[in-house]
Amino acid sequence: MVRRILLAIVLILVIGAAIFVALGWKPAIAPVDRPQASAFKPEVLSRGAQLAALGDCTVCHTAPGGRPFAGGLAVETPFGTIHSTDITPDPETGIGRWSEAAFKRAMREGVSRDGHHLYPAFPYDHFTRTKDEDISAIYAFLMTRQPVSAKAPANDLPFPLNVRFILTGWNLLFLHRDPVADDPSQPEAWNRGKYLVESLGHCGACHTPRNALGAEKRAHAFAGGVADRWTAPALDGASPAPVPWTQESLFTYLKTGFETQHSFAAGPMAPVVSDLRAVSDDDVQAISVYIASLMGPVPPPRQQEGQRAVEMATQAGLGFTRGAPDQSRDEPGAALYASACGWCHYNADSKGSSFASRQKLGLGSVSSMPDPSNLIHVILEGIPPVEGEATPIMPGFAGSFTDRQVADLANYARAHFSTRPAWKNVDDAVKAIRSGKDIDRSASRP
Ligand code: HEC
Ligand code: HEC
Ligand code: HEC
Incomplete structure (x- = not known):
């Protein structure tokens, strides 16, 4: 009896392994000669350029320098x-x-030409939903770039993750190859926006939380995620923005990287916005329509809160949301803020030099997010200039402040530029970010 059960288990394992191999094994696709540039129509090439920008292909496929x-x-x-x-x-x-x-096949299934599986660090779980003609346009665009001979350094992954075949399992569990379905009850711009966001735009790659195996939690789409140790804020009803986003303000933010009643696009969002400049206004407008709909209708109390934030933050250009510092209270961050930040941020209406800040801190999302990671990143790293663009610059303070001082400043900003309760364990978060690690987000939430 025991032997029969054992035999059955072994048989099931063998059949399972055979099915797994059959599903995961992908043949090589024969090499071809590179097509001539004249094989592609100019309008296809220019569409390919825009789609490649939307997909951030250069952001990930360009090494520093x-x-x-x-x-x-x-x-x-x-x-x-x-x-x-x-x-x-x-x-x-x-x-x-x-x-x-x-x-x-690479874009749809995450498989290289020679048949090896690609890691989902390449967002093929989004690109798989791209329409055929759009993938063709990107292919045309890439095939007409200047060839560069460059071998990528070896990956640094522990066993068994370095065995690419195990991605078969990941794909079986998490790769949904369904096209983005149109919703006939919604306007055309909404459907277009949904398609762009879900496929090439891969906004959820950063803005959706991931499970233990690194796949996006579809049931919590756009509830806020992590990108390169920064927090990518929620783009659904839980948006931390003090003033509710609208389709118009989203368009301005996505197209220019700054919106007067909201934030500046820093960290991993900066290259996304740089790329969106190359995308047509109509498409960025469509993305804004769709994202605004994810955030849903704004309940009146939240609307009033937003109005109050604008009134407070624009009083004398100070930018506070919960009132200026009370001189009688001994707040460790107040003096630091006045000396290190105030000369740019008090004077929030100044124009002219690229150092002049337009940011009214009480209107940006960073101080209102559930955790302090982005604020700490901005204080330590500043806002670096972008090569070849006239962009605003903020100096980083990593070299001038101790961990204690950065934590004091972060606590001070939370107390005056947000109406939310204080963060916890800010000291630990500063230490983590300074040593290049990610913070413990659940430990820092109020
Ligand atoms: C978030 C980062 C990221 C973005 C954005 C990205 N890629 Fe990649 N891509 C990667 C990584 C990492 C790999 C290598 C994966 C591996 O080796 O398993 C890769 C691999 C590839 C490959 C396979 C190449 C080969 O030799 O096997 C292709 C093709 C590709 N990317 C095309 C694109 C295109 C087209 C875009 C834009 C539409 C794009 N990628 C955007 C990260 C990215
Ligand atoms: C590489 C990761 C990444 C991708 C891809 C990405 N974002 Fe972001 N996004 C971020 C991060 C990080 C922030 C926070 C920036 C900051 O704090 O200055 C952000 C901020 C935002 C904000 C501002 C939210 C607020 O309340 O301040 C909006 C809106 C936004 N992203 C929309 C999008 C859309 C739309 C897309 C797709 C076209 C997208 N993002 C793709 C990482 C990303
Ligand atoms: C030299 C001028 C300057 C100084 C000093 C300065 N900032 Fe900034 N800051 C800027 C500029 C420029 C921006 C980009 C937005 C804009 O154009 O206003 C910015 C943006 C920010 C943002 C928004 C980032 C985002 O992702 O939305 C925060 C938060 C911030 N600064 C905090 C601080 C703090 C805290 C200090 C003091 C430790 C400080 N700044 C000092 C110029 C400055």
């Missing part, structure tokens, strides 16, 4: 470091010998 699309960027994940690879049409290190079918 490296050539665009040549790969080599270290993408940090909770599981280890994965390097992006060369997607210029170089025949050896790039995709120069890939047919359009091979490119489509």
Whole structure:
């Protein structure tokens, strides 16, 4: 009896393994000669350029100081470091010998031309939902770039994660290849926006929380996630913005990186916004329509809270949401704020130099988020200039402040630029971020 049960278990395991291998094994797709540039229509190429910008292909496929699309960027994940690879049409290190079918399979199934599985650090779980003609346009655009020979450094992943075949299991569990369905009851712009957000825009890759296996929790889409140790705020009804976002303010933020009654797009959101400049106004407008709908209708009390924040924050240009500091109270962050931040941020209406801040801190989301990570990042790292663009600059204070001082400032900002209760364990959060680690988000929530 025992032997029969054992035999049955072994049989089930063997059949299971065979099915797993059959599902996961992907053949190589034969190499082709690189198509001539003349094979592609100019309008397809210009659409491909816009779609590649929306997909942030250069953001991940360009190493610091490296050539665009040549790969080599270290993408940090909770599981280890994965390097992006060369997607210029170089025949050896790039995709120069890939047919359009091979490119489509990579985008849809996360499988390289030679048949090896790709890690979902490459957001194929979103790109899989891209329409055929849009993938073709990106293929045309990439095939007509300058080839660059660049071999990506080896990945740093522990066993068994370094065995790519296990991604078969991940794909079976988490890869949903359903196209983005139109909702006929919604306007055209909403449907277009939904498609762009869910597919190439891959906004959920950062703004949706992930499970222990690194897949997005579909049931909590846009409830707020993590990107490169920053918090990507909720874009649903839990949005931390002191003033509720509207379609118009979202459009301005996404198109310019700044909106007067909201935030500045810093950290990992900065390159997203830089890329959206290349995307047509109509498409960014459609994205704004869809995101605004995710946030839902604004209940009257929240509307009034927002109005009050604007009134308070614009009084004498001070930017406070909960009142200016009370001189009689001994607040450790107050003097630091006045000397290190105030000269730019008190005077929030100043214009002119790229150092002049337009940011009324009480209207931005950073001090109102559930955890202090983004505020600490901004204090330590500042806002660096973007090469080749006339962008605002804020100095970083990592070299001038102790951990204690950064924590005092963060607590001070929470107390005056937000109406939410104090964060917990801010000291630990500062230490973590300074040493290049992520913070314990659940320990810092009020
Ligand atoms: C969030 C970062 C990220 C973004 C955005 C991104 N990629 Fe990648 N991509 C990667 C990483 C990392 C790899 C390597 C994965 C691996 O080796 O398993 C990769 C691999 C690829 C590959 C496979 C190349 C090969 O030789 O196997 C292709 C093709 C590709 N990306 C195309 C694109 C395109 C097109 C876009 C824009 C629409 C894009 N990627 C956007 C991170 C990204
Ligand atoms: C690489 C990760 C990443 C991607 C991809 C990304 N975001 Fe973000 N986003 C962030 C981070 C991080 C912030 C916070 C920035 C800050 O604190 O200055 C942010 C901020 C925002 C904000 C401001 C929210 C607030 O309350 O202040 C909006 C709106 C937004 N993102 C929309 C989008 C949309 C739409 C897309 C897709 C087109 C997108 N994001 C893609 C990481 C990302
Ligand atoms: C030299 C001027 C300058 C100083 C000093 C300065 N800032 Fe800034 N800050 C800026 C600029 C410029 C921006 C970008 C937004 C804008 O254009 O106003 C900004 C943006 C911010 C933001 C918004 C970031 C986001 O993601 O939304 C925060 C928070 C902030 N500063 C906090 C501080 C704190 C705290 C200090 C003091 C430790 C400080 N700043 C000192 C110029 C300055």
